[in-house]
Amino acid sequence: MAEDLKIITTAxxxxxxxxxxxxxxxxxxxxxxxxxNLANISAALKEQFDWFWVGFYLVKNEQLVLGPFQxxxxxxxxxxxxxxxxxxxxxxxxxIVPDVDAFPGHIACSSLSRSEIVLPLLQDNRVVGxxxxxxxxxxxxxxxxxxxxxQIIALINFND
Numbered sequence: 001m002a003e004d005l006k007i008i009t010t011a012x013x014x015x016x017x018x019x020x021x022x023x024x025x026x027x028x029x030x031x032x033x034x035x036x037n038l039a040n041i042s043a044a045l046k047e048q049f050d051w052f053w054v055g056f057y058l059v060k061n062e063q064l065v066l067g068p069f070q071x072x073x074x075x076x077x078x079x080x081x082x083x084x085x086x087x088x089x090x091x092x093x094x095x096i097v098p099d100v101d102a103f104p105g106h107i108a109c110s111s112l113s114r115s116e117i118v119l120p121l122l123q124d125n126r127v128v129g130x131x132x133x134x135x136x137x138x139x140x141x142x143x144x145x146x147x148x149x150x151q152i153i154a155l156i157n158f159n160d
Contacts, residue, residue, distance in 0.1 A: 017148035046070035083107030
């Protein structure tokens, strides 16, 4: 249950991930609904790290369509190859952007977003969505985030 999350804020980033991953696993255990699970992952990450925006976009009719998220209102649809999310989808790889203003073609859903990490959600070797995380700080994300967020998205079951 969300009210049972143990948020730690004084530990290193790696220790925070190591604390939140088992809690996310517990949230997902026995719950087959994809939307519910994506919503809980977004909420858990937002609560733990207090990022500006955390959420999912899902591939529907050759577009990324906004899914469960935490944060301010977001762009609803993103085309393949457009912005950081569309580029991650097109390239099927994690993208870390230290300064979104320096990313060619960045889509500014909010001018308050300064850095971003986007990870593709893979099912049967094809991208079915992305996890998008934005920070109001420059250079907020690194390989530690990529490593642990990849572990978290690997927990998602798209087959139920």
